[in-house]
Amino acid sequence: MTQLTKHIEAIIKERACGSETNNEVVHYIKQQMEKTSDLVDSLPFDCMTWKKEYSYVNLDGEELEIFASPFSKGVQTTGKLCSVSTIEELRVCDMENCIVLVYGDLTANPISAKDYPFYYPDEHKEINDIFESRKPKAILAFTGQASNCGLNPFPLFEDGNFEIPSAYIEESKLPLFLRHLNKSVEIEINSQRLPATSSQLVATKKGNKDDLIVVCAHMDSKDDTDGAIDNGSGTLVLLRMLELLDGILTSHTIQFVPYNSEETYHAGGELVHLEQLKDKKVSYVLNIDTPCFKNNKSQISLFNMDNHSKMIKDVVSKEKQLCIGEPWYAGDHMPFAMQGIPTLAVIVEDFNKEGVFYTHTKRDGKELLDEQIIEEVSASLVNLLLAIDNH
Known part of the structure; x- marks a missing residue:
């Protein structure tokens, strides 16, 4: 050898x-x-x-697998679905206690980790700040092929400092979720942070x-x-x-x-x-x-x-x-x-x-x-x- x-x-x-x-x-x-x-x-x-296990959303009795974002907090809760696809929509969205569906322009690329010392653009800081200040119960991102790696779908958030539980799923599932807007659904994100x-x-x-x-x-x-x-x-x-x-x-x-x-x-x-x-x-x-x-x-x-x-x-x-x-x-x-x-x-x-x-x-x-x-x-x-x- x-x-x-x-x-x-x-x-x-x-x-x-x-x-x-x-x-x-x-x-x-x-x-x-x-x-x-x-x-x-x-x-x-x-x-x-970070440890993860099976995570899901329950839509009218149908359990759909989702993927916990790396280093996300875990959560098991119910909440009304709302959605945002652009930074303009995000700025005016009332999402407190909601489960936010994120897609479109907002999911074109991963969001930088909070205060990452080498790259943290103003737009990403604004996105992180809005989500944390509006206090949704969870975020579910709809993504496709990443531009910077082989993942498809890719996690929108990968941040042990971000306080909102988040997950992601392939973007092809978006229409199914949009049909349930303003309805209350159950979500479970099995994710654990370990020092x-x-x-x-x-x-x-x-x-x-x-x-x-x-x-x-x-x-x-x-x-x-x-x-x-x-x-x-x-x-x-x-x-x-x-x-x-x-x-x-x-x-x-x-x-x-x-x-x-x-x-x-x-x-x-x-x-x-x-x-x-x-x-x-x-x-x-x-x-x-x-x-x-x-x-x-x-x-x-x-x-x-x-x-x-x-x-x-x-x-x-x-x-x-x-x-x-x-x-x-x-x-x-x-x-x-x-x-x-x-x-x-x-x-x-x-x-x-x-x-x-x-x-x-x-x-x-x-x-x-x-x-x-x-x-x-x-x-x-x-x-x-x-x-x-x-x-």
Whole structure:
């Protein structure tokens, strides 16, 4: 069994942040990092896990299954149905003690978690604030294919800070529910929030100077998926890069950071790492997320790298598993890029054409992984990292 095979067997499993399996995977990664690092910090943080069971709405004696929103509060109640489909309707809707059906423009995309530190647009804040101030008994969202993952339907809310119990169901069921507007129905959302703790690992490989290069890849998964591509593959590449660099002296000190909590609403792991970095100089960041999907190359997008772009393009042109792509904004690199730090983000080429439809689903299993491609991408990114380090 190869070293990479051992990593795959230990890491590629459902590992939602704070769960027992997540903490086992953190422990395994820590053990591996200690073999090739000068120092491995384990930064604790509070988080939340979530349990769900069968949930339903009763319409005139017909019990229809619905899906509890991740981290929703649970509820069993009856209430009159009302509906909203636009922000304008939401602003004037009297929904106190009602069960609110949400569809149309309001369910085009997921609503950001309350006070999410890296992205919380004003419209999403207004939507959250209105719902919580109007005090409905529950929310039921009608959704379809998500634009940012493979879920169909997708949860409109995924937020342990949102106080209204919520669930979701496929949008094709909407006409049936609209026929029951202003009628009282029974709803049961079986969902439970559980306080937990976890750790954020930071492995340090000391260089000739203290200036940092941060190499990161989120290691947690959503519930109900093994997260092989999202982002087990990135975690495997990160580990193999650290192993391939063993014994190589670099100019910069390099941190290898398997972010824990990227797939949840609070970003606890990244926040405790950013706190650790506040008095340090970060020269470059390399974030690896969903690489190595099937036979596609891994695409490099560049932020604040104008002084290095020619050098990077020259290196990438010699690596058969790498290519340069358009900027990609949905990842752990963005807090660094928004500070003006030179940043590279790695994602599989043409991710939105096929790869996205596996993510966050049971289809994202280890059968999607190709060990040879992972090894080649790891070696290629080491070559790129060393070129940046020496530039």
